[in-house]
Amino acid sequence: xxxxxxxxxxxxxxxxxxxxxxxxxxxxxxxxxxxxxxxxxxxxxxxxxxxxxxxxxxxxxxxxxxxxxxxxxxxxxxxxxxxxxxxxxxxxxxxxxxxxxxxxxxxxxxxxxxxxxxxxxxxxxxxxxxx
Amino acid sequence: xxxxxxxxxxxxxxxxxxxxxxxxxxxxxxxxxxxxxxxxxxxxxxxxxxxxxxxxxxxxxxxxxxxxxxxxxxxxxxxxxxxxxxxxxxxxxxxxxxxxxxxxxxxxxxxxxxxxxxxxxxxxxxxxxxxxxxxxxxxxxxxxxxxxxxxxxxxxxxxxxxxxxxxxxxxxxxxxxxxx
Numbered sequence: 001x002x003x004x005x006x007x008x009x010x011x012x013x014x015x016x017x018x019x020x021x022x023x024x025x026x027x028x029x030x031x032x033x034x035x036x037x038x039x040x041x042x043x044x045x046x047x048x049x050x051x052x053x054x055x056x057x058x059x060x061x062x063x064x065x066x067x068x069x070x071x072x073x074x075x076x077x078x079x080x081x082x083x084x085x086x087x088x089x090x091x092x093x094x095x096x097x098x099x100x101x102x103x104x105x106x107x108x109x110x111x112x113x114x115x116x117x118x119x120x121x122x123x124x125x126x127x128x129x130x131x
Numbered sequence: 132x133x134x135x136x137x138x139x140x141x142x143x144x145x146x147x148x149x150x151x152x153x154x155x156x157x158x159x160x161x162x163x164x165x166x167x168x169x170x171x172x173x174x175x176x177x178x179x180x181x182x183x184x185x186x187x188x189x190x191x192x193x194x195x196x197x198x199x200x201x202x203x204x205x206x207x208x209x210x211x212x213x214x215x216x217x218x219x220x221x222x223x224x225x226x227x228x229x230x231x232x233x234x235x236x237x238x239x240x241x242x243x244x245x246x247x248x249x250x251x252x253x254x255x256x257x258x259x260x261x262x263x264x265x266x267x268x269x270x271x272x273x274x275x276x277x278x279x280x281x282x283x284x285x286x287x288x289x290x291x292x293x294x295x296x297x298x299x300x301x302x303x304x305x306x307x308x309x310x311x
Contacts, residue, residue, distance in 0.1 A: 002291050002298060010143060010158035011281060013227040019281050019290075022308035024301045027294055031285075036305060048180035051250070052162065055178065056138040059163070063135065071139050078141050078160075097139065117180065117250055117257070124199035125248055125259035126133055 005033040046106035050114025053101050055121060057094035068093050075100055133246075134166040136173060142234040148275045149239070155282045161231040167244045167263070169213075175231035176246040177224070188253030191260035194220040195249075198260045208260075217245055217264025229266045229274045239275060240268045 008015065008030050018026045028036035041049070060066050072093045079085050079100060088096055102110060140161040145154035165176045182189035191198060194215055195208045210219075218225035228245030237243045247262040284290035295301045 001288065002294060002296075002301065004288075004291060007285055010156045011278060011285075012158045012160075013223075013230045016226065016277060016281060017223060020277070022305070023290070024294060024305035025308045027291065027301055028305045031291070032298065032301075036302065044180075044183045044185070047183045048178075051180050052178055056163070059135050059138055065136060066138060074139060074141050113183065117252075120257045121248070121250060121259055123202050124257070125197075125261055 002027065003033050004031050005035070007031060041103040041106060043106060043110065046102050046110045047113045047117070049101040050098065050106075050110040051117040051121070053097035054094070054114045054118045055126070057097055058118060058122070060093065072096060133176070133248075134168070135163055135176070136166055137164040138162065140164065140231075140234075144234050146233060146275065146278060147239070148279055151279060153279070153282070155278050157230060157234065157278070159227075159230050159234050161234065164235065165246055167246070169263075170244060172243070173235065174237075174244050174246065175228045175235065176248070177227060177231075179224070179247060179249045180252070181249060182252035185252070186254070188255070189251050190253075191249055191251040191258060192220055192262075194262060194264070195260035196263045198258055200256060200258045214244075214265045215263075216267050216270060217247075217262065218267075218270045220247075220262050220264055224262075225264065225266060225270060226274050226277075228264075229271055232266055233271075240271055242267055 015026070015030070025036070029038060060068050060071060075096050076085070076088065079088060084100070088099055091099060098111070099107070140163070142161065143156065143158050146157050147154050161175055162178055163176045164173050166172070167174045193208050194210045196211055197207055198205050216225070217228060224247050228247070232243050232245060233239060243266050244263055245266055249260045249262065251258045251260060295304065
């Protein structure tokens with residue numbers, strides 16, 4: 001039998017997809033000794049993450065019910081490494097959302113694209129009546 | 132305006148399925164939650180951005196409730212009906228929203244709505260398609276069973292036993308596995 005370094009303590013919607021559609025990759029990334037590294041974020045995914053971060057920051061800024069300090073601590077406490085925790089500890093919520101979800105190599109390149117998508121979204125959907 | 136009530140929700144919870152003694156530990160990072168004006172209940176919402184960097188771009192998936200371009204609502208898709216099951220739009224979206232709904236405390240087997248806003252990018256412009264679909268009890272049962280099968284197979288090693296016999300083979304095969 002293949003060696004098992006560790007078994008996942010939680011499963012998620014994305015790991016469910018990987019497990020059934022990419023079973024060998026799931027083992028190599030999640031359970032194998034010396035696991036295979038995760039693929040780096042592509043530019044399209046980075047743009048999507050930039051948009052996500054910026055629109056969330058916009059919503060929080062304009063909300064009277066969402067507590068920015070709570071969201072900040074949720075994101076900060078989920079940071080993967082101590083190095084990131086040290087690097088990001090003084091960031092504003094908007095920057096923390098952005099930096100924690102967009103990989104370093106893409107940050108400069110995708111910030112404007114994320115902003116452009118957010119402006120488009122605000123005028124198309126976000127600010128429109130849901131019904 | 133969309134009635135957002137929460138964003139960036141990270142949650143760990145145990146999924147309890149009927150007639151099953153094993154709780155399944157689940158972790159989800161949910162984009163946001165909105166109040167559904169049709170039912171006046173809190174439900175999951177997610178964003179999808181698609182088509183960036185693609186020469187031809189992408190079209191919105193069929194089944195949207197509304198679509199906007201240049202600040203104009205162009206109406207709903209011909210396949211849209213009130214309470215369309217979200218899995219008819221996209222099963223992976225529905226799986227995600229289903230999981231987040233459980234994490235929000237919606238009981239397993241109770242139908243609930245979920246929202247997706249898709250930004251569909253094309254060289255000619257960007258459209259925002261809004262999907263409102265139901266997570267049906269039948270679909271929840273399928274998703275719950277998939278989680279249970281996965282969790283059980285990991286715990287009893289049947290999953291690892293189903294793979295190749297040695298690491299080299301598995302590593303080789305993993306390189307060619309794609310989502311689609």
